Amino acid sequence: MAEPLAKYYLLDTNILLHEPLAFLNFQEHHVVIPMVVLEELDAIKDRQKDVSRDARVAIRALEEALKDATPEQILDGVALSRVQGEHHAEGTLSIFPDYQLSQSDAVLSLTENDNRIIQAALELQRNKKPAKIILVTKDINMRLKAKGAGVKQVEDYRTDQLIDDIRYLSKGFYEFEGSFWEKVGAVTSEQSGRDTLHKVPRNLFEQVFQNEYVIDETHEFAAKVVAYDDQQVTLQDLGYERMMGYSAWGVHPKNIYQAMALQALLDPSLDMVILTGPAGSGKTLLALSAALEMIIEQGRYEKIIVTRNTPEIAESIGFLPGTEEEKMAPWLAAITDSLEVLHKNDESMESSLNYIMKKANIQFKSLNFMRGRSIQNAVVLLDEAQNLTASQLKTIITRCGTNTKLVVSGNLAQIDTYYLNALTSGLTYIVERFKDYPGSATVNLNGVVRSSLAQYAEENL
Known part of the structure; x- marks a missing residue:
């Protein structure tokens, strides 16, 4: 059985500003940081900007990962497993010396930092065949330029993306079609202090979350999920009319x-x-x-x-x-x-x-x-x-x-x-x-x- 091809992820500066420890989120794959990225982080770290802190955190984290490594090891790749903390990185981290690139061999002008990063990806494509080289950047225009210049794989950073479609984002409430009471059928109700609690079957809901609100289309029912298990969901009856009567500093819903x-x-x-x-x-x-x-x-x-x-x-x-x-x-x-x-x-x-x-x-x-x-x-x-x-x-x-x-x-x-x-x-x-x-x-x-x-x-x- 053939072993899977090695993957090298080349990171743009904005990835480390977006998440300073991003280089630890690529599991067993190899991470490459172009030298120009370090230059950009250095230029940002002392500015009066909110991102300057992220730049400093990224620099310190990279220094921690590469400390005690020789220049040759840094170019070849240093094992990320040596980095302390909670992570699953088993690949390597290396610095790509893009300052050695020659303009005569470059597809784009090397006077721009983005172009140097793109050219670094192209050099890795040539030198690391048949390994996969993936340029990772949050810059949409840079992704387009990279593809046009010949970089075969260009991606956005999606490690912290939890959903694939914004339509699936939790709204915080569950709305029943028609009447809740007609849908629910059997229900067990009890009084807990001033609150009325209803226990309804779990299978009424596709999914359920703590403190999720429950309403219906008839505007007759309003409640909140206070507990649930595999069999039933416990709802605190809030009362539709009572909720519409709420007031805060003279503001009514x-x-x-x-x-x-x-x-x-x-x-x-x-x-x-x-x-x-x-x-x-x-x-x-x-x-x-x-x-x-x-x-x-x-x-x-x-x-x-x-x-x-x-x-x-x-x-x-x-x-x-x-x-x-x-x-x-x-x-x-x-x-x-x-x-x-x-x-x-x-x-x-x-x-x-x-x-x-x-x-x-x-x-x-x-x-x-x-x-x-x-x-x-x-x-x-x-x-x-x-x-x-x-x-x-x-x-x-x-x-x-x-x-x-x-x-x-x-x-x-x-x-x-x-x-x-x-x-x-x-x-x-x-x-x-x-x-x-x-x-x-x-x-x-x-x-x-x-x-x-x-x-x-x-x-x-």
Whole structure:
């Protein structure tokens, strides 16, 4: 029986910025880092950008993997099994000396770094026959250039991609066609304190998750999954009308999806709530109103920390005048807009906003604030999360300490980061990773409630 051909994965710089330890995720295969990638990481590591930390982490990890190796061994490949930590890498890591490439033999101009990486892949194709050489990059245009230049296999980095079709992303609720009671047939109900629990057969659901909401088309039933096994599912009856009667800081749900979101936001047992949905579905307004309700009315938390990520923020924030909060203000206008909506009928809206900002201790922070900190007794509102990678979101989630609630919101149809799409976004990643975690809930807010114009644009543009 013939042995399978060896595979060499040549990594672009953006792969190591997307996930600094990516070179450990290729199992038994060989990983090659072009020298120009190290040069780009070196140029990035000292910039005033959020990605500079990822560059430094990648450099340190590569140094750890290659320490004590001779120059000859680094060119030939150093065994990754020697790297400590939780990983399954059994292949090798090598550095490709692309500075030795000759322009006379090159297909593309070597004055551009991307072209040097592509040419390195072509050199490996020639020198490593019949092994498979795969160039891995998140740059769509570079993938096209590489194929045009003759690289036989070019791929995106998909190790952190949990689903193949965004239509399969968990919505956080299960909707029965028609009436729930007609579908369910036999049911066992019991009272547990103030709650009514229904035990229904497990085979009614294709799949089921902890804290998943259950509704029906008749708008007569609304519940939440509190437990399940192979035989049955235990539902906490929330009551459709009761949910539609929820209120937080004067905000009432306009549809059942907003009602589910409010229920999750106000639930003290949930440490994280993920809100997805189109622009205008009410994600930011609901999150802010619930945060104000829990801090000012209920006294459950001490402050609101608002943060978000935008592609340009890392480059521009340092040049804006003022304090960190004043620098962040242009990117967090959605929060101030929502505050104005909540207090538009007040006698003096400006006085109300100033009072609320101080009373709720609302703080605008850049993502860099989250690194190395432990946040206590706070509601953290993370807006525009679709522009974050999985590793960036992990950094933020692990900062949340005692008595902290994290609300993550985003619209997967409005990704502004060049190297991310709906399938590889960190928002998609955590929705899938946390869909069965007892301390979190996800709600996809169907429908645009901002205006008929916004709804038409969302559906037709």
